[in-house]
Amino acid sequence: MLGAVAIQELMGQYPCPLCIIQRYIFLVIALVALVGSVTSSRSANRIAGWASLMLAGSGLVVAARLVYVQSHPGASCGIDRMQLLTDASPLAEWWPTVFQATGMCGDVLEPILGLSMAQWGLVGFMTITGALAVGLWKRR
Numbered sequence: 001m002l003g004a005v006a007i008q009e010l011m012g013q014y015p016c017p018l019c020i021i022q023r024y025i026f027l028v029i030a031l032v033a034l035v036g037s038v039t040s041s042r043s044a045n046r047i048a049g050w051a052s053l054m055l056a057g058s059g060l061v062v063a064a065r066l067v068y069v070q071s072h073p074g075a076s077c078g079i080d081r082m083q084l085l086t087d088a089s090p091l092a093e094w095w096p097t098v099f100q101a102t103g104m105c106g107d108v109l110e111p112i113l114g115l116s117m118a119q120w121g122l123v124g125f126m127t128i129t130g131a132l133a134v135g136l137w138k139r140r
Contacts, residue, residue, distance in 0.1 A: 016105040025059040063122035
């Protein structure tokens, strides 16, 4: 998330509503994982792992949708409805630089290390999903 904000500020790649939803999902995954890591209960750890896996799967869907929208210029992310929801959240009011949608989903911006920000989000969620799935499989 910090990298996305740095790129936003340094390169002018402003987040769309789908980007903001991804930021929320990354944040909630981090919080759930933190809670799971500080609890000594094995069942609480397992619940946190499964909750994180479901969140990461949701993030995969959102990121894949954004990659699709950016690769199909006629597609839309429903910016009107989603922007109303994302911009109305308390975090968007408290920290608008990070949680307020100021870009358009269809904007194709300069790639970073060969991938768009949408593709980097997809890679991030794929990595988290894979790591959680392997971790949960090994601990079963």
